[in-house]
Amino acid sequence: MPSSTDRESELLQALVELADTLVDDYDIADLLHMLVIRCVDLTGAVAAGLMLANQRGGLQVLASSTEQTRLLELFQLQVDEGPCLEAFGSGETVIVEDLSTEAQRWPRFTPEALAQGFRSVQALPLRLRKQTIGALNLFGDQVGVLAPHDLKLARALADTATIGILHERAIRRAEVLTEQLQTALNNRITIEQAKGIIAHAGDLEMGQAFEVLRDHSRRTNTRLSAIAHDLVTGTIRAADLLSGSTSSPGTP
Structure with missing residues (x-):
């Protein structure tokens, strides 16, 4: 000792x-x-x-x-x-x-x-x-x-x-929660941008544009945020989504 x-x-x-x-x-x-x-x-x-x-x-x-x-x-x-x-x-x-x-x-x-x-x-x-x-x-x-x-x-x-x-x-845990919240916010911004692109390309209301996004998400089993990101970055075209959409108007 x-x-x-x-x-x-x-x-x-x-x-x-x-x-x-x-x-x-x-x-x-x-x-x-x-x-x-x-x-x-x-x-x-x-x-x-x-x-x-x-x-x-x-x-x-x-x-x-x-x-x-x-x-x-x-x-x-x-x-x-x-x-x-x-x-x-x-x-x-x-x-x-x-x-x-x-x-x-x-x-x-x-x-x-x-x-x-x-x-x-x-x-x-x-x-x-x-x-x-x-x-x-x-x-x-x-x-x-x-x-x-x-x-x-x-x-x-x-x-x-x-x-x-x-x-x-x-x-x-706090950092993970903060990161998750920021990711959610970022995804929401991207989705809003994607809705705008689709609405402009298809002459649609924003609610209708969201339905186009959601339909494509369900049809391809792809996350909504991933589709929105690809649309905003030009990986896919609004025409590709519009040509496959048959949904009625809705609200996000």
């Missing part, structure tokens, strides 16, 4: 790095790798691993302090049991002081963890309010639990990382 001064300095650096996720672009893989390494450096854990839920709610191993830990985390997913899965499913911290007593709880995971030299584990859910997005495993090579202040420290780092991840996801 680092000295008190070094530990405070490393903790401050870790919090600064995590806080950067709220104000700047960041690599989520790098963030989570930093998180597990900091947890090992700053607490009594000998190894750490982290799983994060994908968009469908399935867990994936995203970071681990050692290759040994990564394989053990993957094993949890393979056998569908273990502290990380339990913490994610319940949204509650899972604390196991002595893994050798948990053979009935996790009959396949426990022997594998013991064979890897781990004797204790604490799994912390990555949770904000009622939303759980993953879990952090902290392994020990001795029977016992982390000191309360070490567990609180790991919890603080996990909470800060959770906020950063959810913040980034919210930005992405």
Whole structure:
């Protein structure tokens, strides 16, 4: 364990790095790798691993302090049991002081963890309010639990990382919605332009021109916006649409 001064300095650096996720672009893989390494450096854990839920709610191993830990985390997913899965499913911290007593709880995971030299584990859910997005495993090579202040420290780092991840996801969703709205607006402008072209070419009312567009869309199984774009850019001619239209007037 680092000295008190070094530990405070490393903790401050870790919090600064995590806080950067709220104000700047960041690599989520790098963030989570930093998180597990900091947890090992700053607490009594000998190894750490982290799983994060994908968009469908399935867990994936995203970071681990050692290759040994990564394989053990993957094993949890393979056998569908273990502290990380339990913490994610319940949204509650899972604390196991002595893994050798948990053979009935996790009959396949426990022997594998013991064979890897781990004797204790604490799994912390990555949770904000009622939303759980993953879990952090902290392994020990001795029977016992982390000191309360070490567990609180790991919890603080996990909470800060959770906020950063959810913040980034919210930005992405907002960007997608904004892009979808802009696309819809752009398509509507293009459709209005296409209606004008057809109306002028066929001496039609705008409502009738829209029906020509819609008829062609249905007849060719092509998106209305795609046909309008092709018409505006000259890829197809208004005469091509007018010659195939037999619809009655309508209103868009």
